[in-house]
Amino acid sequence: MINVAFLGPLGTYTHQAVLQQFPDDGNTQYTALKTIPQCFQELTNDLALDYAVVPLENSTNGQVVFTYDILRDLMNECADHMQNQALPKLEIVAEQYVAIDLCLISSEALDIEALGNDTCLKIYSHPQVWGQATGYLDRLRQRVHSLQMIDTTSTSGAVRYCCEKKGLDAPNEIRLAIASSTAAKMHGAFILDSPINDKKGNTTRFLVLRRSDSQRGPLLAQPSVASTSDQQVSLLTFVVTQDAPGSLVDVLNVLKENQINMCSISSRPYHHPDDSKTRLQGESTGARRRKWQYVFFIEVNHDSAVNWAPVVTGLSSKSLRFCFWGTFSRNRRYYEMT
Numbered sequence: 001m002i003n004v005a006f007l008g009p010l011g012t013y014t015h016q017a018v019l020q021q022f023p024d025d026g027n028t029q030y031t032a033l034k035t036i037p038q039c040f041q042e043l044t045n046d047l048a049l050d051y052a053v054v055p056l057e058n059s060t061n062g063q064v065v066f067t068y069d070i071l072r073d074l075m076n077e078c079a080d081h082m083q084n085q086a087l088p089k090l091e092i093v094a095e096q097y098v099a100i101d102l103c104l105i106s107s108e109a110l111d112i113e114a115l116g117n118d119t120c121l122k123i124y125s126h127p128q129v130w131g132q133a134t135g136y137l138d139r140l141r142q143r144v145h146s147l148q149m150i151d152t153t154s155t156s157g158a159v160r161y162c163c164e165k166k167g168l169d170a171p172n173e174i175r176l177a178i179a180s181s182t183a184a185k186m187h188g189a190f191i192l193d194s195p196i197n198d199k200k201g202n203t204t205r206f207l208v209l210r211r212s213d214s215q216r217g218p219l220l221a222q223p224s225v226a227s228t229s230d231q232q233v234s235l236l237t238f239v240v241t242q243d244a245p246g247s248l249v250d251v252l253n254v255l256k257e258n259q260i261n262m263c264s265i266s267s268r269p270y271h272h273p274d275d276s277k278t279r280l281q282g283e284s285t286g287a288r289r290r291k292w293q294y295v296f297f298i299e300v301n302h303d304s305a306v307n308w309a310p311v312v313t314g315l316s317s318k319s320l321r322f323c324f325w326g327t328f329s330r331n332r333r334y335y336e337m338t
């Protein structure tokens with residue numbers, strides 16, 4: 001029996017990603033958690049859990065920053081590292097892609113045409129959704145007296161909340177949720193309109209994580225190399241050594257020199273609480289620390305026969321800190337999503 005944690009409750013798009021990766025074959029336990037941070041924490045601390053599935057990015061409105069910022073902080077605060085390489089307790093082992101067809105959902109049957117200019121609308125959903133249905137929401141706002149968008153920790157959680165509040169609304173107040181058709185069915189709710197996402201093909205990418213192999217050898221940890229013909233993807237994060245011209249290029253050149261193709265790069269800011277206390281490892285004394293810095297996220301694709309040793313050596317000398325988050329096969333849905 002394997003146990004998989006995910007952003008719940010049942011009916012979230014993350015739940016859909018879990019079922020794609022771990023089909024319900026009677027051999028899998030699904031543990032719905034309340035937040036994305038909780039998925040990381042519980043996987044790290046609860047040995048009863050084997051995997052966690054979290055959203056990473058969406059094709060319409062980009063990064064799920066909750067996840068990016070957790071990976072950023074796990075690298076920056078990692079106690080276990082050697083020669084600038086952070087060795088976090090978690091690693092990425094797979095990816096999934098889910099088509100996100102958003103639905104406007106009500107706890108009771110009502111005609112969407114009934115929403116008039118005296119209606120005070122409260123719409124609940126995960127914050128990542130607002131950027132995926134901007135146009136729809138703007139048009140809806142023109143038709144009603146007021147429209148409030150209220151964040152919930154997940155889309156399916158929004159449906160559950162609206163169902164719990166059923167019958168408790170003021171006469172002209174209506175609560176709706178934006179979630180999947182599965183979430184509506186699971187909660188016995190009604191779909192008023194679908195799909196309401198602005199872009200066809202709206203897709204969210206998910207990561208599958210597990211605790212990293214605690215038998216890391218004495219050598220610097222290197223990505224696990226799967227023996228497969230599938231295109232391999234590795235995710236790594238790093239902080240450049242300083243604000244000197246070319247410091248980012250120096251890191252990217254390590255990949256180029258080792259014939260490794262970078263397929264994505266992004267960054268997340270972080271703030272050093274104090275530039276006077278601790279000195280970063282490898283930092284020359286007296287150099288003033290930057291208060292406002294960036295963690296770079298890079299994904300590289302390669303075949304399985306990569307010699308990582310020179311890459312690790314190069315990154316150790318060209319970055320202030322870096323972390324390999326895992327190597328996994330490119331999921332076939334990457335090529336299929338409409």
Ligand SMILES: O=C(O)C(=O)C[C@]1(C(=O)O)C=C[C@@H](O)C=C1
Pocket residue numbers: 007011012013014015055058064100126128129153154155156204
């Ligand atoms: O709330 C959910 O259903 C989730 O799975 C989270 C999430 C996200 O964080 O992006 C996943 C897919 C959609 O983009 C909307 C929300």
